[in-house]
Amino acid sequence: xxxxxxxxxxxxxxxxxxxxxxxxxxxxxxxxxxxxxxxxxxxxxxxxxxxxxxxxxxxxxxxxxxxxxxxxxxxxxxxxxxxxxxxxxxxxxxxxxxxxxxxxxxxxxxxxxxxxxxxxxxxxxxxxxxxxxxxxxxxxxxxxxxxxxxxxxxxxxxxxxxxxxxxxxxxxxxxxxxxxxxxxxxxxxxxxxxxxxxxxxxxxxxxxxxxxxxxxxxxxxxxxxxxxxxxxxxxxxxxxxxxxxxxxxxxxxxxxxxxxxxxxxxxxxxxxxxxxxxxxxxxxxxxxxxxxxxxxxxxxxxxxxxxxxxxxxxxxxxxxxxxxxxxxxxxxxxxxxxxxxx
Amino acid sequence: xxxxxxxxxxxxxxxxxxxxxxxxxxxxxxxxxxxxxxxxxxxxxxxxxxxxxxxxxxxxxxxxxxxxxxxxxxxxxxxxxxxxxxxxxxxxxxxxxxxxxxxxxxxxxxxxxxxxxxxxxxxxxxxxxxxxxxxxxxxxxxxxxxxxxxxxxxxxxxxxxxxxxxxxxxxxxxxxxxxxxxxxxxxxxxxxxxxxxxxxxxxxxxxxxxxxxxxxxxxxxxxxxxxxxxxxxxxxxxxxxxxxxxxxxxxxxxxxxxxxxxxxxxxxxxxxxxxxxxxxxxxxxxxxxxxxxxxxxxxxxxxxxxxxxxxxxxxxxxxx
Numbered sequence: 001x002x003x004x005x006x007x008x009x010x011x012x013x014x015x016x017x018x019x020x021x022x023x024x025x026x027x028x029x030x031x032x033x034x035x036x037x038x039x040x041x042x043x044x045x046x047x048x049x050x051x052x053x054x055x056x057x058x059x060x061x062x063x064x065x066x067x068x069x070x071x072x073x074x075x076x077x078x079x080x081x082x083x084x085x086x087x088x089x090x091x092x093x094x095x096x097x098x099x100x101x102x103x104x105x106x107x108x109x110x111x112x113x114x115x116x117x118x119x120x121x122x123x124x125x126x127x128x129x130x131x132x133x134x135x136x137x138x139x140x141x142x143x144x145x146x147x148x149x150x151x152x153x154x155x156x157x158x159x160x161x162x163x164x165x166x167x168x169x170x171x172x173x174x175x176x177x178x179x180x181x182x183x184x185x186x187x188x189x190x191x192x193x194x195x196x197x198x199x200x201x202x203x204x205x206x207x208x209x210x211x212x213x214x215x216x217x218x219x220x221x222x223x224x225x226x227x228x229x230x231x232x233x234x235x236x237x238x239x240x241x242x243x244x245x246x247x248x249x250x251x252x253x254x255x256x257x258x259x260x261x262x263x264x265x266x267x268x269x270x271x272x273x274x275x276x277x278x279x280x281x282x283x284x285x286x287x288x289x290x291x292x293x294x295x296x297x298x299x300x301x302x303x304x305x306x307x308x309x310x311x312x313x314x315x316x317x318x319x320x321x322x323x324x325x326x327x328x329x330x331x332x333x334x335x336x337x338x339x340x341x342x
Numbered sequence: 343x344x345x346x347x348x349x350x351x352x353x354x355x356x357x358x359x360x361x362x363x364x365x366x367x368x369x370x371x372x373x374x375x376x377x378x379x380x381x382x383x384x385x386x387x388x389x390x391x392x393x394x395x396x397x398x399x400x401x402x403x404x405x406x407x408x409x410x411x412x413x414x415x416x417x418x419x420x421x422x423x424x425x426x427x428x429x430x431x432x433x434x435x436x437x438x439x440x441x442x443x444x445x446x447x448x449x450x451x452x453x454x455x456x457x458x459x460x461x462x463x464x465x466x467x468x469x470x471x472x473x474x475x476x477x478x479x480x481x482x483x484x485x486x487x488x489x490x491x492x493x494x495x496x497x498x499x500x501x502x503x504x505x506x507x508x509x510x511x512x513x514x515x516x517x518x519x520x521x522x523x524x525x526x527x528x529x530x531x532x533x534x535x536x537x538x539x540x541x542x543x544x545x546x547x548x549x550x551x552x553x554x555x556x557x558x559x560x561x562x563x564x565x566x567x568x569x570x571x572x573x574x575x576x577x578x579x580x581x582x583x584x585x586x587x588x589x590x591x592x593x594x595x596x597x598x599x600x601x602x603x604x605x606x607x608x609x610x611x612x613x614x615x616x617x618x619x620x621x622x623x624x625x626x627x628x629x630x631x632x633x634x635x636x637x638x639x640x641x642x643x644x645x646x647x648x649x650x651x652x653x654x655x656x657x658x659x660x661x662x
Contacts, residue, residue, distance in 0.1 A: 056565055078571075086568030093566075098559035103581055103656055113567045149657045165567070 001070070002029035003173055003205050004053075004089075008062035011045070011052045011229075018278045019061075022048040023231040026064075030173060035199065035206040037220035037237075039213055039252065043274050045229040046209045050175050054089065055081045068173070069271030087117045090166035092195075094178035096158035100150040106161050107131070113168050133164035137194060156187035160194065167198060174199070177209045192219060213252050217241065225249045228275050228285035229303055235313040243324040245307050245315035247290050247334070250326065284317070292338035294318060344653060344660055351649055355642040362638040363415070363631065367408050370627050377424050377625040398424055411631070419634075421628035430632035433617065438636065440515040441613035444605060445598045448536035453591060455537060456544025457584070463545060464552030464583075472549075479542035489609035491535040498531060507645055515611045532609045534615070536602065540594060547590055551583040556600055585655055592648030599644075600637030 011023040023045040030036045038046045043132075051057050053066040053073050066073040068089065073081060073312065085091075093099040101109060110133060111126035134142035137160040150158055159179065166174050176195060180188035196219050199206050208219060216223055216237065223240040225233040225248065233246040244250045251270040272289040275281050281288055287297035296318050304316040307324060322331040378395035379386075386394075395401050399410070414421060420430035459479075463472045478625055482490075499510045516524040555561065556579050564578040565571075603615025614633055621629035653660040 051562075054566065056562060081570050082570060084568070085566055091566040093559060093561075093563060095559060099563045101560040101564070101578055101582075102658065105657075112569065116567065116569050116573070150657055162563075 003032045003069065004030040004066045004207070005065075006049070007065045007067075009049055009052065009066065010062070011048050011057065012061040013059065014061065014280075020277045022060075022229055022277055023052065024280070026226070026229070026231060028224055030205050030207055032172065032205050033199075033203045034206055035134075035196075035219055035223045037208040037210060037216040037223045038226060039210055039216060039223060040226035041211055041274050043228075043277065044226040046226050046275075047177055050091075050177065050207060050209060054085055054091065054175070083117065086113050086171075086240065087169040088171055089173045089175065090169070090171040092159070092162050092166050092174060092176040092179045095149075095182040096155060097182065099148065099162060099200060100158055102150055105147055105149055106134070106153065107148075109297070110134075110146075110161075110165050110168055113165055117169055129168065130164075133168055134161065136167070136198070137161070137164045138299070139164075143241050155183055157190065159183060159187075159191050163194060163198070165192075167202065167204075170202060171204060173205045173207060175207045175209070178211070179208075180215060181210070181212070188215070195219070197241045213241075214256055225252070228280055229277060230285065230316065232286065232317070233313075233315045234304065235307075236311070239311070239313050243313070244326070245313070245319070245321070245324045246286075247292050247319070248286050249315075253326065292319060292334045294338050347624045347653075348646075348650070351646055355646060359635065359638055361422055362634060363412065364408075366631055366634045367411065367627075368404065370630065371404050371624075377627060380625055381424060397408050415635075418630040423629050424626045425624060430628045433549045433629060434614070434636050437612060437614045437617045437633070439517060440611040441602060441606065441615065443515075443518065443525065444530055444532050444536065444602055444611060444613065445595055447526075448533045448540065448598075449595050450589065451533050451535035452540040452544055453587075456541040457548045457580075457587060459541070460545045460548025460587075461552055461575065461580060461583075463549040464556065467549075467553060475545060479545045482538045483542035485539070487535060487539055487604045488608055490538050491532070491605055494535055495608065515613075521614060529611075533606050535605050535608070536598075543590070543594075545586050546586060548583060551586050552579055554564055555579050556585045581655070585652065588651050588655065589648050592644045592651075593641075596641030596644035599640035600633070 006029065008028045009023055009026040010021070011315065013020040013022060022043075026045070026049050028036065028038075039050075040046045048060075052060060052062045055073070055076075055078070062074060064074065067311065068084065070155065071080075073084070076084070100106065104112075105197045107127060107130045110130040111123070114121050114126040114129060129337070131146050134146055139145050139157055139160055145153070145157075150161070153161060159182075163179075174195075179195060180191050184190060192215060195206070197205070206219075208216070210216060218238050222234070222236055224231050225246065227248050233240070233249045235243075240249060244253060248270070251268075254268045255270060257267060270289055275285055275288070281298070283296070283298045283300055284290070284293075284302055287293040290297065300318075302316045302318045303312050307313040307315050308321040313324075319334055320337055323330050323337065377393075378391050378398060378400055382391045382394050388612060392401075399407060402410075411421065418431075420434065422429055423433065459475050463475050465471050499512065502509055511524075511528050514528060518525045518529050521540060556575075561574060562577055564574045569578065600614055602613070603619055605611075606613040606615045617629065618633045618637070621633060622625075
């Protein structure tokens, strides 16, 4: 059984300008101890979907189901969901500068998490655990730093503290929402290493949310690419990197400096902007920005379907199934199908 | 670090008070009006007026008078009233307790009411309750103090007493040391009057500050940690939202020490505000100086306390 199984999740925000359809029908599952990376641009719905599952979006209209160990998180009462948050499922947020409370000591913020889930733990026990956790995530002199305030920590150390907090109660699932985006490049690698090392050590399932396919490369078992509130492609890591089918995935790969998609010369950015989530383009939401758009793309929404002969690889695109990969052969198939270079 | 900060603030406060003495003293001599003539009365001969003037030392150069005043002030002597020769120190000492009781008690009331209402309003933003409180706040802040005071007096004192329920006493002030229960009973209506006007500001301030804070990332973190919602609001939200509210409290308490004259008069409490008005009307320089100094000191002390409170609320201030 999957640890987390999300089905047909939709999330909408009523606004004065109309309903913002942030997530328009998302299904995925996370297996125990494995890593699923959700990749997409800002506004693709990746963060919103995980926050909706955890009940952190009280103002949103949410439908679908999210089974965590068999219990539907979207239908649990608030108290039970609160008990799961932080203990069984914990979250590491993007910006550790703003995600830690500036007025409380780092240690206090960790012990608070322990206490709100188990009032029976003594202060001394909780403090010992906080020190132990800070040591575990590589903070030097944790017995002293536990009494520091967040502003006395560097960016990398703050994110380490967030990770320590996320691990405090041995969760089964950690949602890491852009955990390295706000950090320096050198620190990014350290934090990613730390997350994956601890994940293996404690056998935690990881739901990694990122806009950076480079981050995914070293970490994810499976990758789901999202665009405009829908999954457009799903496959294991190798397949996503070497045999992408969806032009959006291909575009993301081609815009990574030094990646497989860019053999020579300049990066090739995806033209245009992500669509407005109030007025999503009909058919495939990506068609206005797609080099291979065909008439059918604007008319009908392609289903997320198995790419023939490629294992669990699924893609939501009308291009023929042979059009996988970044090679010239695949490019020829794509161009033929779409009627020449656009 | 914090000690140096405190010392700097105290010294700054002393400088402010000195500037206040300078300003008040010289303004008094620039302003129209002659205390000697006022004191002597309409029928006095010029000789009598001159005599009085010499008697009060008002015939000497202003700088000499100021030096003389400051010399005595440094020894803790606030001088004597031109009119009845009473020691200004004693006068102020008698006026301060009612004013302090009124302002500090009122502050506790308006702070508690305003902040709780603000938190409720913020957590139920745009609800009926929020709108109702916004309306009440607007009504409270728009009504002149004397209207609220007279209304309370009419309804709660006059009508209740007439109906045989003398719950609230007529005007006047009973000292705290004399009888704490009577002290509070005599002050309840003035407190409510003051709080009605002030609470509105605190409601709006707390509401706005809370709404800002509740949108912060660390509030989301608290919820993601599984912190119960009440605790999220109070321990994580209000704790941060209180900072601007506390600094407003310092300013308001300081200013009101010299500015609650209307409430003091409506309820016949006596007090600093009334003393200031009287002193100005009669050009009684020593009393004006004394009262102005005391109220300025109140503002300085209140702001100092706010700084200390800041340091307690926020380690970044303490450790910076």
